[in-house]
Amino acid sequence: DAKTTQPTSMDCAEGRAANxxxxxxxxxxxxxxxxxxxxxxQGPQYIIHGLKNNETNEMASLIITxxxxxxxxxxxxATLRDxxxxxxxxxxxxxNTPLVFGKGTRLSVIA
Amino acid sequence: DVKVTQxxxxxxxxxxxxVFLECVQDMDHENMFWYRQDPGLxxxxxxxxxxxxxxxxxxxxxxxxxSREKKERFSLIxxxxxxxxxxxxxxxxxxxxxxxxxxxFGDGTRLSIL
Numbered sequence: 001d002a003k004t005t006q007p008t009s010m011d012c013a014e015g016r017a018a019n020x021x022x023x024x025x026x027x028x029x030x031x032x033x034x035x036x037x038x039x040x041x042q043g044p045q046y047i048i049h050g051l052k053n054n055e056t057n058e059m060a061s062l063i064i065t066x067x068x069x070x071x072x073x074x075x076x077x078a079t080l081r082d083x084x085x086x087x088x089x090x091x092x093x094x095x096n097t098p099l100v101f102g103k104g105t106r107l108s109v110i111a
Numbered sequence: 112d113v114k115v116t117q118x119x120x121x122x123x124x125x126x127x128x129x130v131f132l133e134c135v136q137d138m139d140h141e142n143m144f145w146y147r148q149d150p151g152l153x154x155x156x157x158x159x160x161x162x163x164x165x166x167x168x169x170x171x172x173x174x175x176x177x178s179r180e181k182k183e184r185f186s187l188i189x190x191x192x193x194x195x196x197x198x199x200x201x202x203x204x205x206x207x208x209x210x211x212x213x214x215x216f217g218d219g220t221r222l223s224i225l
Contacts, residue, residue, distance in 0.1 A: 032211065034213060041219075041221075042218055042219070043115075043201050043203075043216035043217050043218045043219045044154070044201070044203075044216045045216070046213040046214070046215060046216075049211065049213060051211075093211075096141070096142045096159065096161040096205070096207060098144055098156045098159055098169065099144075099154070099156075099203075099214055100156075101153045101154040102153065103153060104153075
């Protein structure tokens with residue numbers, strides 16, 4: 001079973017920041033938080049991941065709370081192409097650990 | 112950029128056929144995975160492999176087998192296809208380093224069994 005809880009759906013106005021929350025209250029010390037998204041009819045796309053520090057890359061920022069029980073993915077300037085299902089996944093630190101996907105958050109970016 | 116290529120985007124087969132789904136990655140990754148995705152059920156792991164000729168069952172291996180003869184190629188085999196195997200099949204790969212390397216996915220094969 002997925003170890004994360006996410007809202008089912010969210011809307012965001014084009015050009016505004018999209019903030020997607022995730023709860024992972026049972027995360028253990030060596031587990032990472034990963035974010036993927038899936039645009040309709042495509043494979044999941046890796047976005048970002050982190051252990052305990054905040055992370056930023058060209059796609060997004062990841063904010064992890066100090067107790068690591070929750071996190072927020074931030075898309076700083078959402079576009080229509082960011083409309084997708086976003087998955088927050090907790091994963092152990094072994095490279096061959098499979099991903100366990102929950103139901104994710106369906107983000108709709110509105111013009 | 113990591114490239115995971117699945118041989119077909121769409122495939123239609125008949126009940127009872129033996130079906131091969133192929134996946135190739137170009138990044139010398141040790142780990143490769145096969146998932147299926149169904150509406151309301153999300154992604155479920157079928158099999159994975161952490162080395163050539165090695166395989167591990169995932170959550171739903173029944174009715175499937177896999178082959179990994181070369182590091183870059185991981186094949187999913189439906190021994191005798193059935194209609195309940197109609198699904199989107201996704202392949203992924205990742206390197207065998209601890210913790211901080213993500214899995215990368217192909218674009219999927221949408222398989223219909225008639």
